[in-house]
Amino acid sequence: MRQIIFSLFLLLNASFFAFAQQSSKSLSGEVIYKNGDPVISAFVYIEQGSKHAYTDEKGQFTITDLKSKAYEVIVQPFGKSEIRLKTVLTDASDFLKIQLDENESFELDNVIIESKSKGRLTKEKGYSVEVVTTKDLALQSLGSTEILDRSAGVKIRQSAGLGSSINYNLNGLSGNSVRVFIDGIPIRNYGRAFSLSSIPPSMIERIEVYKGVLPGELTEDALGGGINIVLKKEKKTSLTASYTYGSFNTHQADINANFYHDKTGINTQLSAFYTYTDNNYEVYGDNVYVTNPQTGKVKYVKAERFHDAYESKGVKADIGVRDKSWADELTLGLLMSDMDNDVQTGATMDVVYGNRRSERDTKMASLKYKKSDILLNGLDFNTFSSFSQTNRKVIDTIPYMYNWLGEIIRDADGNPINWRNSGGEGGRASLANNKEKNFANRTGLAYEFIENHSLKANFFYNRFTRDIDDPMLPKAENELLDTRFLSKQIYSLSYDVLLSLMKN
Structure with missing residues (x-):
């Protein structure tokens, strides 16, 4: 009797672990300029959620603890207009590759430098x-x-x-x-x-x-x-x-x-x-x-x-x-x-x-x-x-x-x-x-x-x-x-x- 109960307990835990693994997904990607250079420190986030990440020195990012469903991803490079795209997370590994329509150059409207006179x-x-x-x-x-x-x-x-x-x-x-x-x-x-x-x-x-x-x-x-x-x-x-x-x-x-x-x-x-x-x-x-x-x-x-x-x-x-x-x-x-x-x-x-x-x-x-x-x-x-x-x-x-x-x-x-x-x-x-x-x-x-x-x-x-x-x-x-x-x-x-x- 004890062996049957123990076997059922292991089966339930294995099923729960498999379900948890199956329901927790991650979204990875890469953001690059038109000439192929990486976009560094771009802000990537999921609309209507608190999940976000920043691109690293290679322009790559990863957002974890996501479910398998459709998302709208917003990418905000520094000094550029934001980019919106839709994706659907599945059981397969998802990797987004995002390319900007311009190269790395931007102008600041105002630069204020404060110093003591x-x-x-x-x-x-x-x-x-x-x-x-x-x-x-x-x-x-x-x-x-x-x-x-x-x-x-x-x-x-x-x-x-x-x-x-x-x-x-x-x-x-x-x-x-x-x-x-x-x-x-x-x-x-x-x-x-x-x-x-x-x-x-x-x-x-x-x-x-x-x-x-x-x-x-x-x-x-x-x-x-x-x-x-x-x-x-x-x-x-x-x-x-x-x-x-x-x-x-x-x-x-x-x-x-x-x-x-x-x-x-x-x-x-x-x-x-x-x-x-x-x-x-x-x-x-x-x-x-x-x-x-x-x-x-x-x-x-x-x-x-x-x-x-x-x-x-x-x-x-x-x-x-x-x-x-x-x-x-x-x-x-x-x-x-x-x-x-x-x-x-x-x-x-x-x-x-x-x-x-x-x-x-x-x-x-x-x-x-x-x-x-x-x-x-x-x-x-x-x-x-x-x-x-x-x-x-x-x-x-x-x-x-x-x-x-x-x-x-x-x-x-x-x-x-x-x-x-x-x-x-x-x-x-x-x-x-x-x-x-x-x-x-x-x-x-x-x-x-x-x-x-x-x-x-x-x-x-x-x-x-x-x-x-x-x-x-x-x-x-x-x-x-x-x-x-x-x-x-x-x-x-x-x-x-x-x-x-x-x-x-």
């Missing part, structure tokens, strides 16, 4: 820095000083209208405690005409405001911080121009032309700007009055500034090569700028001038070289040298006194009243010409010895000389004027860690 990377270096980008403001009628004045912790005070001296205040520190740079070089090398108020926003890529400690590459004797103006350097051929007109007969125009040749890496850039304003705005207060020379009676007035015109213009040209095996960038630059400025008042507004003015012209040549991985991987080298010559003139040869109505003050007999009979409005008559020469070099090495860990060494050298010549002085006194010079050397060593990149 240079401004963002600057913020993440650990310094107290504010980065102001001018991209979104270039088409607005805003000056560079107005853009910067909107930054947190930055206050800009201008003593008068356009062209007057500017005082930068960073978190309460100002004056000589704050230094201004253009591409890492002190702005004084570029001449007075090339100032933050005269450089149009269209020429600026970004403005970096360091509040406190300066990075090694901006080493200077600045306790309060620094402002670094980074000019645009584009690898494309472009032409932009702008013109604005504003109050007080203010005209501002600029043009930027850039040419870049992909094959040779040659890059040329030409930038020019022109600024003019009458600065004839109205002023009033305790120091703005007119005195009757006969009676001595004082009358306070609201007067228009009549001798405060400002004109500046400049041209900057660069030519060089980029992306070479021996240099990431090698650029020779030439700059010329000129400024004319009428002087309206003396130290206070009680003293009114009608003829005194100043002129400045600057010529500068520069050479820039950058190379990454110069001797070994991770070692970057950069150097920038510039030589500039500036003529700074003060023209004051007419001693007449003026009032705030723009009139020459006269005595009771109608004769012009002179300032202390000294020959000039600001003192003795002057045609002083200060000839200034300035040489600067900044050289830096940066070595990334571990990912996101860099050791940087920088050296800055500055040599300044000034020769003074004033033909209005007595010959003996003029010959006694000595050449003045200043030499400065600064060394810095820094260790940078980009913590934000280490976390990613």
Whole structure:
């Protein structure tokens, strides 16, 4: 009896196993292009089911645990239209061979590459820095000083209208405690005409405001911080121009032309700007009055500034090569700028001038070289040298006194009243010409010895000389004027860690 039961048990298990084997099927196949190459990573799935597979490096696939029935198979190659076909699974082994009507080539509608901007990377270096980008403001009628004045912790005070001296205040520190740079070089090398108020926003890529400690590459004797103006350097051929007109007969125009040749890496850039304003705005207060020379009676007035015109213009040209095996960038630059400025008042507004003015012209040549991985991987080298010559003139040869109505003050007999009979409005008559020469070099090495860990060494050298010549002085006194010079050397060593990149 036991033998019969055991035999029936074996027969039932064998029948169930045979049924299971018979009901579980697999679908295999191969997907190829028209030229016979395999289609790799195509998605193959059964409609109305969860069974799917991907083709391997040979273009083959296998879908298991299927029943013997009709199926609709969908093949979706990457970047191609899907293919639908019907098949019926039987007891025999099924192998599908699917061929596309095209070869392996496709186009993507959009490719988006995300990366952190240079401004963002600057913020993440650990310094107290504010980065102001001018991209979104270039088409607005805003000056560079107005853009910067909107930054947190930055206050800009201008003593008068356009062209007057500017005082930068960073978190309460100002004056000589704050230094201004253009591409890492002190702005004084570029001449007075090339100032933050005269450089149009269209020429600026970004403005970096360091509040406190300066990075090694901006080493200077600045306790309060620094402002670094980074000019645009584009690898494309472009032409932009702008013109604005504003109050007080203010005209501002600029043009930027850039040419870049992909094959040779040659890059040329030409930038020019022109600024003019009458600065004839109205002023009033305790120091703005007119005195009757006969009676001595004082009358306070609201007067228009009549001798405060400002004109500046400049041209900057660069030519060089980029992306070479021996240099990431090698650029020779030439700059010329000129400024004319009428002087309206003396130290206070009680003293009114009608003829005194100043002129400045600057010529500068520069050479820039950058190379990454110069001797070994991770070692970057950069150097920038510039030589500039500036003529700074003060023209004051007419001693007449003026009032705030723009009139020459006269005595009771109608004769012009002179300032202390000294020959000039600001003192003795002057045609002083200060000839200034300035040489600067900044050289830096940066070595990334571990990912996101860099050791940087920088050296800055500055040599300044000034020769003074004033033909209005007595010959003996003029010959006694000595050449003045200043030499400065600064060394810095820094260790940078980009913590934000280490976390990613």
